[in-house]
Amino acid sequence: MHLPIRLVAQTSAQPSILPLFEPRLSAAERYSNQNFYLAPCDVGLGVFARRLIRRAEIILRFEGPTISFAEAKARGPRECMTLQIGPDKYLDTLPPAVYVNHSCDPNTGIEDDRNLVALADIEPDEEIRFDYSTTMEEKSFTMRCCCGAPSCRKVVNDFSTLPRHLQQFYLERDVVMSFIRAQWPARTLHPRP
Ligand SMILES: [Zn+2]
Numbered sequence: 330m331h332l333p334i335r336l337v338a339q340t341s342a343q344p345s346i347l348p349l350f351e352p353r354l355s356a357a358e359r360y361s362n363q364n365f366y367l368a369p370c371d372v373g374l375g376v377f378a379r380r381l382i383r384r385a386e387i388i389l390r391f392e393g394p395t396i397s398f399a400e401a402k403a404r405g406p407r408e409c410m411t412l413q414i415g416p417d418k419y420l421d422t423l424p425p426a427v428y429v430n431h432s433c434d435p436n437t438g439i440e441d442d443r444n445l446v447a448l449a450d451i452e453p454d455e456e457i458r459f460d461y462s463t464t465m466e467e468k469s470f471t472m473r474c475c476c477g478a479p480s481c482r483k484v485v486n487d488f489s490t491l492p493r494h495l496q497q498f499y500l501e502r503d504v505v506m507s508f509i510r511a512q513w514p515a516r517t518l519h520p521r522p
Contacts, residue, residue, distance in 0.1 A: 356374060356424060356428070357374065359424075360424045360425035360428070361379070361425075362379075363379060363380070364378070364379055364380065364382065364388060364389075365377060365378055365379050365382075365388060365389070365425070365457060366379050367425060367428055370430065370456055371475075371477075372430055372475075373428075373430075374428045375428060375429075375430050375456045375457075375458075376389075376425060376428050376429050376430075376456065376457045377454055377455065377456050377457065378451045378452065378453050378454065378455050378456075378457060379453060380453055381450065381451070381452060381453055382447050382450065382451040382457075383447065383450055384447050384448065384449050384450050385446060385447060386446065386447045387440070387444045387445065387446050388437060388445045388446070388447060388457060389425060389426055389429075389444075389445050390426070390443050390444050390445070391412055391420055391422055391426040391439065391442075391443045391444075391445070392420075392422075392423050392426065392443070393412075393420045393421040393422045393423040393426075394420075394421045395414070395418055395419070395420060395421075396411065396418075396419050396420075396421050397417050397418065397419070398417045398419065398467070398469075400419070401419040401421075404421070410422050410427050412426075412439075412464055413464050413465055413466070413467055413506065414442050414464070414506060414508065415506075415508045416466075416467075416508060418508075426445065429445060429457060429458060429459060430456070430458050430476075431458060431459070431460065431461040431472070431474065431476060431485055432458035432459070432460065432476045432478055433460060433474060433476050433478045433480050433481045433482050433485075434476070434478035434479070434480050434481075435448065435458045435459045435460045436448055436449055436451050436455065436457060436458060437451075437457055437458065437459045437504075438459050438460070438463060438499060438502060438503075438504025438505075439459060439463060439464060439504055439506070440503055440504055441507075442506055442507055445457070445459060446504065448502060448504070458476070459504075460499065461485050462485055462486060462487065462488050462490070462491055463488060463499050463504055463505050463506065463509075464488075464506045464509075465485070465486070465487050465488060466487045466488050466489060466506075466508070466509045466512070467487065468487060471484050471485060471486045472484070472485040473485075488505065488506075488509045489512075496513070500513060
């Protein structure tokens with residue numbers, strides 16, 4: 330039996346580890362740009378649109394060293410900053426991407442395993458979030474969710490645990506990690522009549 334590798338009781342990958350990283354104000358200043366800015370939100374820091382971002386625009390790219398499941402687990406409190414990109418492959422996510430919080434009703438998704446892309450037009454000052462379940466298939470980690478969306482699932486869990494209609498929604502938009510997508514038969518995208 331695997332123990333949960335990341336225990337975070339909020340809708341975020343970063344609140345408990347931020348103080349280890351750098352002061353919040355300097356992070357906000359350092360990683361903001363003409364497209365988005367970092368600012369406090371209900372779960373720590375969040376990423377907000379600085380301008381109108383159009384659907385299909387790429388907002389930022391997830392970058393960082395590649396590590397294994399065991400290495401991610403060995404990160405201790407910082408392991409929640411990792412992004413799963415393979416069955417035993419994680420990205421030790423660097424700022425600013427690490428500040429993108431989870432939503433059960435997100436306005437972005439991750440395309441090509443790295444690029445955060447807008448799923449709809451995003452208004453200035455709207456927080457930018459994606460669904461962490463689109464990157465998770467490890468039978469190890471769950472996270473309580475308090476994202477506030479009417480469709481909030483209350484728990485963030487593996488992609489395979491999502492309702493079928495939601496799996497299909499993300500698969501059709503190409504915002505599911507490719508290692509997870511590879512596990513889904515084509516019939517999921519085109520159900521038989
Ligand atoms: Zn939620």
